[in-house]
Structure formats: structure tokens, C-alpha cells
Amino acid sequence: MRRPTLLALLGSVSLLSACIVEAPGGASPNERRQAVVSQVPPLSVRNGANFEDKVELVAATVQPGRIAPNEGARVTAYFKVLKPLEEDYMIFVHVEDAEGRAERLNVDHKPAGGLYPTTQWKPGETVKDEFNIVLPPGSAARALNLWVGFWDPKTDARLQLKNPDAVRNDGRSRVLLAQVPVAQP
Known part of the structure; x- marks a missing residue:
């Protein structure tokens, strides 16, 4: 099991990725069932970003919808598979202070906790990816921007956004997944 070093990640926010587990020979039927959903929750933030x-x-959900210093939130992103993927992409998540006052944290992780690689995704499925964000004590952030995208660690290339005019993005195939308000003391 590989975990990011928290001390190296601490700034105004800290991100704990889901436990990454290698699935020898690919996802088992049970692991695939855990990673695929038949319906996206109705109270989620809709998106529509199209990657190539x-x-x-x-869509995405954030529970709770507001975090406080020394507390965390569970984030779930939902990805609909449109065509087979030939590469095993990582999902990158960049957590940034919405006001730009703190250093960005980069946490790349394998989708679905490492249980269901993108080369096994099947068109028509909706895959859920879950991770936690934790705000350290004393953080002055008022809101956190969560940016996501797909990244190939072999080539250092990202899946390119096809509909940049339809979704909030930064022009570099990073899509705003959610802005999470921070409870002020």
C-alpha cells in the first residue's frame, strides 16, 4: 500500500488519497461492482466535461458540503465511459486555495482506489472515484478549488478537454470539480 507523506503535503490544506491497491490481473467481478454505479446521486454537482x-x-459529491480546519470531506467523482481507453490513466486532483494564497497540492491516484484501471473500463459504465480532503488546523483558506483531469504517467500527457467552453477549466485540461467552502471560526 502506498500513501503520500502527509508532512510533505501540508500547506494550507492536506489531501489524503484513497488507499491504492494493485489488482493483479485486473479487477475481479466484485471489485468492478464496487467501482461502477448504475445511477449518479441526484444531489450532486453536475459537470459534463468531455475528455477526448x-x-x-x-458529476461529483462532497460530504459534508463545507469543511472546517482539522476536519475533512469525502469527495466522489462520477465518470461515464464513452469509448475504451488504451492507457491506464491516473486521476489527478489539485487542491488550491480559491484565493491563491497557499501552495497547490497535487495528488495523483489510480481510479477507484486502484481496483479498476482505466484500460478495463467499458463504454456505458459510470465509474465512481472517491478520495478525502483534510484541512489542517490553522488554515486561513475560505474556500478550496478541486481541479481534476486524467494523466498518463508514462508519457506525462493529459487527456485533453473537448468542450472547454461548456465547463469551468483552466485551459490546460484541468476541470473544476467543485469549490468547497471552509467554515470560519
Whole structure:
């Protein structure tokens, strides 16, 4: 099991990724059932970002919807598979202070906790990816921007956003998944 070093990640926010587990020979039927959903929760933030006509970021949920210093939130992103993917992409998550006062944290992780690689995704499925964000004590952030995208660690290339005019993005195939308000003391 590989975990990011928290001390190296601490700034105004800290991100704990889901436990990454290698699935020898691919995902088992049970692991696939855990990673695929038949319906996106109705109270989710809808998105619609299209990555190279292969994957659509359908929606996301953040529970709770507001975090406080020394507390965390569970984030779930829902990706609809449009076409088979030939590479095992990582999902990158960049957590940034919405006002730009703190250093960005980069946490790249394998989708679905490492249980269901993108080369096994099947068109028509909706894959859920879950991770936690934790705000350290004393953080002055008022809101956190969560940016996501797909990254190939072999080539250092990202899946390119096909519909940049339809979704909030930074022009570099990073899509705003959510802005999470921070409770002020």
C-alpha cells in the first residue's frame, strides 16, 4: 500500500488519497461492482466535461458540503465511459486555495482506489472515484478549488478537454470539480 507523506503535503490544506491497491490481473467481478454505479446521486454537482470523447465527468459529491480546519470531506467523482481507453490513466486532483494564497497540492491516484484501471473500463459504465480532503488546523483558506483531469504517467500527457467552453477549466485540461467552502471560526 502506498500513501503520500502527509508532512510533505501540508500547506494550507492536506489531501489524503484513497488507499491504492494493485489488482493483479485486473479487477475481479466484485471489485468492478464496487467501482461502477448504475445511477449518479441526484444531489450532486453536475459537470459534463468531455475528455477526448473517451470519458465524461458527469458529476461529483462532497460530504459534508463545507469543511472546517482539522476536519475533512469525502469527495466522489462520477465518470461515464464513452469509448475504451488504451492507457491506464491516473486521476489527478489539485487542491488550491480559491484565493491563491497557499501552495497547490497535487495528488495523483489510480481510479477507484486502484481496483479498476482505466484500460478495463467499458463504454456505458459510470465509474465512481472517491478520495478525502483534510484541512489542517490553522488554515486561513475560505474556500478550496478541486481541479481534476486524467494523466498518463508514462508519457506525462493529459487527456485533453473537448468542450472547454461548456465547463469551468483552466485551459490546460484541468476541470473544476467543485469549490468547497471552509467554515470560519
